[in-house]
Amino acid sequence: MKLSNIALFTVLFFSTFLVVKAQEKQILFSVEDTPVYASEFKRVYKKNLELVKDENQKDVDNYLDLFIKYKLKIAEAKQLGLDKKPAYLREFEGYKKQLSTNFLSNNQVTEALVKEAYERLKYEVNARHILVRIDENAPESQVKLAEDEINKLRDRVITEGYDAVKSIHNGRTLFAEELGFFTAFKMVYNFETAAYQTAIGEWSQPFRTRFGFHIVNVLDKRENRGTVTVAHIMLTNNNEDKAQDAEQQITEIYKRIKQGESFEALAKQFSQDKSSSSNGGKLNPFSSGQLSSPIFEEQAFSLETIGQISEPFKSKYGFHIVKLLDRKTIDTYQNMEAEIKAQVKKDSRSSVISESRYNNLLSKYNVTVNNKDLDYFSSILNNQYYKRIWQAPKTLDSTKVLFTLGDTSYKYSDFAKYLENSQRKRQAQLPFNQLVSVHYRSFLEAKLIKYQEENLEFENEEYANILNEYRDGLLLFDLMETKIWNAAREDSLGLKNYFEANKQNYYFDKKLDVVIASSANKKDIKTVAKLLEQNKDIAQIKNQLNTEDEVNVSFIVDKVTLNHQALPSNFKAQQGVSKLFKHNNAYSVVKVNSIIPKQQKTFEEAKGKVISDFQELKEKQWLENLSKTYKVTINQDVLKQVKKDLN
Known part of the structure; x- marks a missing residue:
C-alpha cells in the first residue's frame, strides 16, 4: 500500500470514528434541562423491537412518543424525591449487587467449565460411593484421621468387594450408598469430577468434598437419553368424587385411539390440559429430570418409536395417555451454552470461578498478601477468641497499612476489628495461623469485590446501561404505585361512579x-x-x-x-x-x-376489571397533565438522523 493510500485510510477511519462518537452525545430531546441522548433511544428501541407486538409501536415516531412519556414519569418521580426514599435505595443496591455478579466472573474460566459440563452432559454415570463424613472446618488432627480411614476402606473394598464393606454404613459418620445414574450438575463438582474421571469397574482415589472424604466406584456409563417430544391427553382427578369417572373416561378414549381415531382430535375434544389441548396435546421437549412427575417422564422415555402410544396411566396430576412425537439426542453446544452457563454459576463449580476472580483482582489492583502480617495476627490471638471475648492488644499499630485499593488504605486496626466481629459466629477451633488465614482471605476478598463493584459502572458500558434502566424502572414502579395504582384502588367513590358510567362493559x-x-x-x-x-x-x-x-x-x-x-x-x-x-x-x-x-355483573363481581380500567383512565389524564408541567424540546435534525439510522 502506498503512503498516500495509508494516509487517506487513516483520515477516513478517524473521521468515521469521530462522527460515531459525536452521535453518541447528540441530544434527541430534553425534559426541562435534562438531556436524553440519541444513543440511548436507539439502543432501547433496538433492544425492544422484537418484543413489541403492536406494529404501531415499531414506528419511530410512535415509539418516541412512548419514550417521552416514560421520561416524563421519571422526571416526576425525581421531582417527588422518590429516588431518595430508603426503601428505593435498599432495593436498588440489592439489584446492583445481583447484577454485578453477571459481569464480574472470569469469562475464560467460566467458558472452560461450561464446555467441560457440556461434554459430561453427553453421558450418565451409574455409581456408588463410600464416605467418611467430616466437618468442612474440622481441625487438621481430625482431617488426618478421616483421611486414614478412607484409605483403609479403599484397600478393604478393593480386596473384599463392596458387598463385604457396605455394612459400615451408619448414616452418620460412615456411608456406603448406591447412587444410580446421574449426569453433570446432579452432584457437587468434586464428586462429579471423580465419577466422570474414573473408569467403569474401578474405584477412584480418595478425594474430599464439603461432606468429607469419598471414594467412588463407577458401575456403568451410558449416553444421555436426550429429549423427547410427546403429546398427551390428560383428565384431572382433583375432585375425588369424579376420579372414577375420569379413569373410566380415559379408558374409553384409549379404546377409541386403538380403534383408529386421531389422537390429536381426541386431545382437542377431551384433554383438560388447556395449555396443550388446542394443539393436539403437544408438549414442549423435555429431558431426564426436567419434569416434576417422574412417572410421566419414565412413560414418555419408555416409548421407542415415533407415533407409539402408551396405555393410560396415573400421575399426581391426573390420568394420561402419551404419544411419542420426536426423540433427539442432547442439543448442540451453541444451543445449550447459555443454559449451562447459568447452571455453572449456581453450582459448586462457582468456587472455581471465585478463586480465579480473587487471584485476578489481586493482580489487577496490585495487592499482595504479606505473610508477616498474617504471622503477627496469629501471634496476638489467644483462647479468649473462642470464648468470644478477645480484643486486639493496645500495642497494636493501628496505623500500619495492610493494603491499598484506589484512594483507600486498609490498616491493621481494620482487620483487627474484623477479627473481633468474626468471633461472634460459632466456628471450629482451628489453629490460630489457619484461622487468621481463612479470615484474612475473606476480609481481603470482600474489599476487592466491593471496590470492583463500586467502579464497575465506570468500567463497563453494558453494565452501566442495564443498571440505569433498572434504576429508572424501579422509580417508575414506585411512582405508578403512588400516583395511579394505589390511588385508583383506594378511590372507592370514583370506582363506583366509573362502574355506573360503563356498566355495559361488565x-x-x-x-x-x-x-x-x-x-x-x-x-x-x-x-x-x-x-x-x-x-x-x-x-x-x-x-x-x-x-x-x-x-x-x-x-x-x-x-x-x-x-x-x-x-x-x-x-x-x-x-x-x-x-x-x-x-x-x-x-x-x-x-x-x-x-x-x-x-x-355487580360492582363486586366486576371490581378487578373496573380497577384496571379506571387506572388506565387516570394514567391517561395524569400524563396529559405531566406534558403540560414539563417542557419537552425535540431536536428535529437529530430525530431525522435517528430515523435514517434505524431504518
Missing part, C-alpha cells in the same frame, strides 16, 4: 347447559341424536352404543361458553338437539338443555 358471557356427544362414526352420532331427542339419559345411550371392548361415542356434560373447544366457531345456541356437525376430525351432536343468558 357482564358474564352467555353459557349453555349442554350434553356434547362425539364419535368417529357418523352413523353412531345419528343414533345418539335420535336418543337425545327421546330424552334418553347418557347411561342408556352408552349401554346401547358402547361395549366393554369398544367405545363408539363419548360425552361431555357441562355448562360451557360458546368458545368451548368441543363446539365449532359457528355453533348456533338454541335449546334442543342440534344438527350433526364435524369438528376436530369427529362427528358431534349437542343437546342444549338450557341457555343461561348474558348477565350484568
Whole structure:
C-alpha cells in the first residue's frame, strides 16, 4: 500500500470514528434541562423491537412518543424525591449487587467449565460411593484421621468387594450408598469430577468434598437419553368424587385411539390440559429430570418409536395417555451454552470461578498478601477468641497499612476489628495461623469485590446501561404505585361512579347447559341424536352404543361458553338437539338443555376489571397533565438522523 493510500485510510477511519462518537452525545430531546441522548433511544428501541407486538409501536415516531412519556414519569418521580426514599435505595443496591455478579466472573474460566459440563452432559454415570463424613472446618488432627480411614476402606473394598464393606454404613459418620445414574450438575463438582474421571469397574482415589472424604466406584456409563417430544391427553382427578369417572373416561378414549381415531382430535375434544389441548396435546421437549412427575417422564422415555402410544396411566396430576412425537439426542453446544452457563454459576463449580476472580483482582489492583502480617495476627490471638471475648492488644499499630485499593488504605486496626466481629459466629477451633488465614482471605476478598463493584459502572458500558434502566424502572414502579395504582384502588367513590358510567362493559358471557356427544362414526352420532331427542339419559345411550371392548361415542356434560373447544366457531345456541356437525376430525351432536343468558355483573363481581380500567383512565389524564408541567424540546435534525439510522 502506498503512503498516500495509508494516509487517506487513516483520515477516513478517524473521521468515521469521530462522527460515531459525536452521535453518541447528540441530544434527541430534553425534559426541562435534562438531556436524553440519541444513543440511548436507539439502543432501547433496538433492544425492544422484537418484543413489541403492536406494529404501531415499531414506528419511530410512535415509539418516541412512548419514550417521552416514560421520561416524563421519571422526571416526576425525581421531582417527588422518590429516588431518595430508603426503601428505593435498599432495593436498588440489592439489584446492583445481583447484577454485578453477571459481569464480574472470569469469562475464560467460566467458558472452560461450561464446555467441560457440556461434554459430561453427553453421558450418565451409574455409581456408588463410600464416605467418611467430616466437618468442612474440622481441625487438621481430625482431617488426618478421616483421611486414614478412607484409605483403609479403599484397600478393604478393593480386596473384599463392596458387598463385604457396605455394612459400615451408619448414616452418620460412615456411608456406603448406591447412587444410580446421574449426569453433570446432579452432584457437587468434586464428586462429579471423580465419577466422570474414573473408569467403569474401578474405584477412584480418595478425594474430599464439603461432606468429607469419598471414594467412588463407577458401575456403568451410558449416553444421555436426550429429549423427547410427546403429546398427551390428560383428565384431572382433583375432585375425588369424579376420579372414577375420569379413569373410566380415559379408558374409553384409549379404546377409541386403538380403534383408529386421531389422537390429536381426541386431545382437542377431551384433554383438560388447556395449555396443550388446542394443539393436539403437544408438549414442549423435555429431558431426564426436567419434569416434576417422574412417572410421566419414565412413560414418555419408555416409548421407542415415533407415533407409539402408551396405555393410560396415573400421575399426581391426573390420568394420561402419551404419544411419542420426536426423540433427539442432547442439543448442540451453541444451543445449550447459555443454559449451562447459568447452571455453572449456581453450582459448586462457582468456587472455581471465585478463586480465579480473587487471584485476578489481586493482580489487577496490585495487592499482595504479606505473610508477616498474617504471622503477627496469629501471634496476638489467644483462647479468649473462642470464648468470644478477645480484643486486639493496645500495642497494636493501628496505623500500619495492610493494603491499598484506589484512594483507600486498609490498616491493621481494620482487620483487627474484623477479627473481633468474626468471633461472634460459632466456628471450629482451628489453629490460630489457619484461622487468621481463612479470615484474612475473606476480609481481603470482600474489599476487592466491593471496590470492583463500586467502579464497575465506570468500567463497563453494558453494565452501566442495564443498571440505569433498572434504576429508572424501579422509580417508575414506585411512582405508578403512588400516583395511579394505589390511588385508583383506594378511590372507592370514583370506582363506583366509573362502574355506573360503563356498566355495559361488565357482564358474564352467555353459557349453555349442554350434553356434547362425539364419535368417529357418523352413523353412531345419528343414533345418539335420535336418543337425545327421546330424552334418553347418557347411561342408556352408552349401554346401547358402547361395549366393554369398544367405545363408539363419548360425552361431555357441562355448562360451557360458546368458545368451548368441543363446539365449532359457528355453533348456533338454541335449546334442543342440534344438527350433526364435524369438528376436530369427529362427528358431534349437542343437546342444549338450557341457555343461561348474558348477565350484568355487580360492582363486586366486576371490581378487578373496573380497577384496571379506571387506572388506565387516570394514567391517561395524569400524563396529559405531566406534558403540560414539563417542557419537552425535540431536536428535529437529530430525530431525522435517528430515523435514517434505524431504518
